[in-house]
Amino acid sequence: SGRSGKMRALSFKTGIACLCGSEVKEKFQYLFSQVANTGGLCDQRHLGILLHEAIQVPRQLGEVAAFGGSNVEPSIHSCFRFNNGKPTIETSQFMEWANLEPQSMVWLAVLQRVTMAEQVKHQTKCSICRQFPIKGFRYRSLKQFNVDICQTCFLTGRASKGNKLHYPIMEYYTPTTSSENMRDFATTLKNKFRSKQYFSKHPQRGYLPVQSVLEADFSETILQGELRRLKWQHDEAVESPTLATGSAESMQDSCNDELLVEARILRQHKSRLETRMQILEDHNKQLESQLHRLRELLLQ
Numbered sequence: 001s002g003r004s005g006k007m008r009a010l011s012f013k014t015g016i017a018c019l020c021g022s023e024v025k026e027k028f029q030y031l032f033s034q035v036a037n038t039g040g041l042c043d044q045r046h047l048g049i050l051l052h053e054a055i056q057v058p059r060q061l062g063e064v065a066a067f068g069g070s071n072v073e074p075s076i077h078s079c080f081r082f083n084n085g086k087p088t089i090e091t092s093q094f095m096e097w098a099n100l101e102p103q104s105m106v107w108l109a110v111l112q113r114v115t116m117a118e119q120v121k122h123q124t125k126c127s128i129c130r131q132f133p134i135k136g137f138r139y140r141s142l143k144q145f146n147v148d149i150c151q152t153c154f155l156t157g158r159a160s161k162g163n164k165l166h167y168p169i170m171e172y173y174t175p176t177t178s179s180e181n182m183r184d185f186a187t188t189l190k191n192k193f194r195s196k197q198y199f200s201k202h203p204q205r206g207y208l209p210v211q212s213v214l215e216a217d218f219s220e221t222i223l224q225g226e227l228r229r230l231k232w233q234h235d236e237a238v239e240s241p242t243l244a245t246g247s248a249e250s251m252q253d254s255c256n257d258e259l260l261v262e263a264r265i266l267r268q269h270k271s272r273l274e275t276r277m278q279i280l281e282d283h284n285k286q287l288e289s290q291l292h293r294l295r296e297l298l299l300q
Contacts, residue, residue: 008053010034010035010049010050010053011053011056013031013034014031014034014050014053014054014056015053015056015057017030017031018031018054018057018108018111019057019111021115023112024108024109024112025095025099027108028094028095028098028108029091029095031050031054032050032091032094032095033091034050035047035049035050036091040090040091041088041089041090042088042089042094043087043088044076044080044087047076047079047080047089047094048072048073048076051072051075051076051104051105052070052072054104054105054108055067055070055072055104057107058107059282062286062289062290063107063286064282064286065282065283065286065287067103067104067105067106067107068103068104069279069282069283070278070279070282071275071276071278071279072104073275074104075102075103075104075105078097078102079093079094079097079102082094082096082097113137113173114173116173116174117136117137117151117173117174118136120135120136120173120174120175121133121134121135121175122134122135122138122148122172122175122176123175124138124148125148126148126149126150126153127146127147127148127149128149128150128153128158129150129152129153129158131150131152134148134150134151135150135151136150136151136173137150137151137154137171137172137173138150138151138171138172138173138176139151139154139169139170139171139172140169140170140172140176140184141167141168141169141188142167142168142169142170142184142187142188142191143167143168143188143191143192144167144188145185145188149169154169167191168187168191170184170187
């Protein structure tokens with residue numbers, strides 16, 4: 001609000017909904033209802049407004065870079081892949097996307113898990129510090145049998161001999177069930193026969209990644225290639241001596257259409273470059289802030 005003493009209603013509703021104690025599913029349903037029309041449909045523009053408001057929470061904490069940056073366009077495209085090419089999405093399609101925990105919104109589910117894990121006790125012993133019971137998050141190795149790690153040892157990087165934290169690990173914020181124990185046992189048994197190279201080549205993410213800056217560069221390379229192809233066709237058509245006089249007008253119309261397409265692509269390219277520049281500036285500010293905090297910690 002720029003210290004004006006005013007706040008947009010959607011900003012207030014989004015902030016309260018994200019930080020309240022309701023279930024994540026209910027939060028997403030409520031947030032979608034705030035930007036959907038009376039028919040329960042939402043277009044790309046309104047979805048972008050919602051995602052922009054939601055990403056302000058991690059942005060204020062200096063962590064927006066970890067969630068894909070301030071640019072919400074990749075998240076919009078990721079979400080609209082579920083609508084079969086239609087200009088709007090329904091609540092069910094949005095929820096299907098949200099249940100995959102997309103990178104830009106995964107912090108909301110993580111916040112919910114952190115809240116739920118605060119009072120949880122796991123009836124098992126930490127393999128590193130020997131704490132019993134494990135309180136909070138519990139991390140189970142999926143490479144070695146009977147290796148459980150408490151959240152303090154995991155987050156500080158402590159490890160005993162043979163318990164390497166880069167191996168696949170399952171995080172639990174509630175006590176495990178018998179079916180989960182059997183599933184982890186089967187997974188650990190499979191991983192026993194897999195090498196380190198396998199895990200480095202097949203990394204597993206706990207969220208749905210959105211298009212990165214590098215992937216956007218690749219998309220722009222394709223557009224630039226298409227632009228060059230149109231330009232070559234235009235030059236060949238102009239230089240060709242065999243064109244009939246009667247087709248001159250239609251050829252001119254075709255050239256005009258191609259030039260209009262070229263101009264539109266260039267405008268889109270300019271807009272994307274400006275957006276990327278803003279993202280990089282935001283990332284640079286965040287890195288400078290983190291570097292400043294690290295220096296303060298070292299001086300203490």
